Amino acid sequence: MSKISLTPNASGTGTLTIAAPNTSTDRILTLPDETGTVLSSTSNITSQAMNGPTFRASGSGQSISGGVGNKITNATEVWDTASCYDTSTSRFTPNVAGYYQITVILVLPALSSSSLLINYIYKNGSSYSYFYNTVLSGLTHSVTHTDIVYLNGSTDYVEQYGLPGETKSTTTSIITGSLIRAA
Amino acid sequence: MSLYEKIIAIYPELNINDFTPGGSIVLQNDSDGNGDYIAKWEHPTLARPTEEQLA
Numbered sequence: 001m002s003k004i005s006l007t008p009n010a011s012g013t014g015t016l017t018i019a020a021p022n023t024s025t026d027r028i029l030t031l032p033d034e035t036g037t038v039l040s041s042t043s044n045i046t047s048q049a050m051n052g053p054t055f056r057a058s059g060s061g062q063s064i065s066g067g068v069g070n071k072i073t074n075a076t077e078v079w080d081t082a083s084c085y086d087t088s089t090s091r092f093t094p095n096v097a098g099y100y101q102i103t104v105i106l107v108l109p110a111l112s113s114s115s116l117l118i119n120y121i122y123k124n125g126s127s128y129s130y131f132y133n134t135v136l137s138g139l140t141h142s143v144t145h146t147d148i149v150y151l152n153g154s155t156d157y158v159e160q161y162g163l164p165g166e167t168k169s170t171t172t173s174i175i176t177g178s179l180i181r182a183a
Numbered sequence: 184m185s186l187y188e189k190i191i192a193i194y195p196e197l198n199i200n201d202f203t204p205g206g207s208i209v210l211q212n213d214s215d216g217n218g219d220y221i222a223k224w225e226h227p228t229l230a231r232p233t234e235e236q237l238a
């Protein structure tokens with residue numbers, strides 16, 4: 001039979017009380033089978049992860065050249081909780097190191113011929129990852145791409161780029177990001 | 184005429200696939216006012232166009 005040991009602290013003067021709630025139901029609290037500190041709702045263990053930077057920005061009407069990887073300008077902020085998104089450069093440079101879920105959406109009007117549309121996530125000025133669709137002429141098309149990107153919390157940044165098969169003005173572009181795990 | 188269209192006019196044998204990821208040519212525009220430019224030209228047989236050709 002395992003045992004429960006209560007260990008007072010010789011230096012402290014306070015009294016810890018285990019209090020029962022007002023309930024008529026029998027309950028069992030099972031302690032984890034490992035060494036550590038049991039957390040409470042006020043424990044500040046993951047404040048960065050739970051309250052880390054997140055943003056959403058969008059744009060439209062940007063002329064982007066066919067056959068060219070165009071930096072997409074998303075100058076309209078919807079939210080930017082940590083002021084890490086720069087609308088003048090359309091860059092997200094978070095101030096907390098960690099892993100970020102980045103999503104980019106690109107919508108274009110119909111192309112005059114069948115071609116393709118590529119939607120990129122750029123990290124620090126270079127292609128990080130992309131997704132593309134082959135598109136049929138005469139049809140509006142869109143590409144959504146999402147990936148997880150590690151950003152160092154100081155100098156790393158992400159941007160959206162898009163490569164259409166022919167020169168067009170964007171119908172809508174969106175970039176969003178959220179910290180999903182602090183480093 | 185865009186840079187892509189100029190290059191296609193010089194080298195009609197190229198197509199959009201040559202300019203996509205995995206292709207040998209990367210054209211880029213950083214929306215910084217400097218326009219389209221050749222970020223990478225690694226085509227195995229075709230020479231990078233000169234400024235005069237692209238003018």
